[in-house]
Structure formats: C-alpha cells, structure tokens
Amino acid sequence: MKYPLVLSSALVTVMLVGFAPSGWAASDEVPDPVEIESGNPFSGDPEAIEAGARLYGRWCVQCHGFKTDGVSPRWGKWAFDLRKWFWGYEKFIEVVAVGKLPKMPPFGEYLDFDQISQIGSFLETLAFEEANWK
C-alpha cells in the first residue's frame, strides 16, 4: 500500500506546481478581506453579491483580473486594484458609468445603476482594510 500513497502525493505536488496561477506566492502575502461599512443599498445581500460576481466576470475581469487586483489575465498588471477602492460607493457608481478614459471604458450604456451597485456589493466582500465603500 505504500506505493499508491507515494504516487498520489507526487501527483498532488505536480498538480499544485502545474496549476498554481502565477502570482500565487504573492497572494499569500495579501491581507484578508475585512468587513467594511458601506453606503451601497445592496451591501451584504447574497443574491446581489452573486449577481455582481457574474457581472464582474462578464464585464470587468479581462482587465481587473480574477482576483480583482488589477492583474489582467491577458496583459498582466494593468488596471486599478479594486480591493483598494477608497473613494466611496457613489463615486464608484459614477466612475464605472462614466469611465476614466483612455484606459477605463464607460459602462453606463451597458450596466444600470442596480447592476453597478451589485458589482460594488461583490467587490466589498474582497475589500482590504484601507478600502472605503461608505
């Protein structure tokens, strides 16, 4: 019975090494998300958070990354680290709707107020200590 055990632990090692996303080591050092105060009416609503996560995956992930840290899966370090959003809930709505050209596109045509709020409620769950969503 010794052989299969050794084999399986070797397999696990290969899988960990093979599939660890780049930046894995760095992500060990990031602070845990914290609970924060929020001005978002959807704050803490599980359905809104799930909807927000889906919207994020559709509209934002290609630039802001799977970890919302601004590391694009295509272009590497690219956009703002959304876990550190500091300018409050209303400013978030505004900047997502209006954009920040040339690099951050406006989404007002595609996402309504509620949808942007849902994305915000999702991002809040990943917020770092210095973040501000009031």
Ligand code: HEC
């Ligand atoms: C085409 C790439 C791209 C997409 C898609 C994108 N962003 Fe951005 N975003 C950026 C870049 C680049 C910046 C940094 C812009 C700068 O600092 O001028 C940014 C900045 C931001 C900021 C900070 C703006 C500020 O005031 O500094 C917020 C908030 C933001 N994005 C939210 C979102 C959300 C939410 C989505 C999805 C709905 C999204 N972005 C989709 C590229 C993108």
